[in-house]
Amino acid sequence: MSRPVTIRVQKVKKNRIRARLFFFLFLAVVLVLVSFFADQIVPYDPYGQDLSLSRQPPSAAHFMGTDQYGRDVFSRVIVGAQASVFSTLILVCITSVFGTLAGTLCGYFGGRIDSVLMRISDVCLAFPGLVFALAIAALLGGGISNAVIALAVISWPKYARVARGQTLALKNCDFVAAARLAGDNSAQMIRRHILPNILGPILVTAMLDIGTMMMELAGLSFLGLGAQPPVAEWGNMMSGGRSMLQTYPWLVLSPGVAIFLTVVTFNLLGDTVRDYMDPKNSGTQ
DSSP: OOHHHHHHHHHHHHHHHHHHHHHHHHHHHHHHHHHHTHHHHOSSOTTOOOGGGTTOOSOSSSTTOBOTTSOBHHHHHHHHHIIIIIHHHHHHHHHHHHHHHHHHHHHHHOHHHHHHHHHHHHHHHHSOHHHHHHHHHHHHOSSHHHHHHHHHHHHHHHHHHHHHHHHHHHTTSHHHHHHHHTTOOHHHHIIIIIHHHHHHHHHHHHHHHHHHHHHHHHHHHHTTSSSOTTSOOHHHHHHHHGGGTTTSTHHHHHHHHHHHHHHHHHHHHHHHHHHHHOGGGOTTO
């Protein structure tokens, strides 16, 4: 295949990836906007109880039925997105920022700081992640904030490892040596030359991590170590209806489907971001 044809094929592939990126980014933005304006768009009070409407099946009046207290499940799923989506995004931001800074410092300076932080990360990685998070969440007590802290403790090492490896590969490059000769100090080197060049892999890791973190947060809430009743949160809602799965399945399936669709959306967005940033898919090669 001649070079012009190869470049044309690469451009077509890049355009398709870009179209997928915009599509999944649009879906992700819609999810975030629905979460942000949930209180204004719910058709019913998600916490208002009416025992006369207890366990009503899905209908025109109640799209996803009602729970054992007569609360509209659809309204609770919409409001539950605030706790589930925002908590997940906050968690990913915390772990990615802290892990990236820790890994960058370790890779750039090395020495004692590298040994200490990497040994701490080894301890975190030595235990099964969710089991370690369960232990930390149980120690801290229930609550969505404590669940976020527990998952942050076990999740930052992956970002630290990625950032450290990228920093080690970059700090001996010619452009870094030239900047050092130009008089840049360590803080300027990291801010101007190291961090901008390692943000790509970090961003891809963070995007792919959103779905995993959401399921782990929902898992902690399902086990009673995350959001506590009556807070509307998807994992907590599934836990509250698990004993009625066979008789009133909509109580579990409704938040379960919400988790599934959200996780799939962010996973596909992460895969598309990875493909878009892959140099092999560039139309200018």
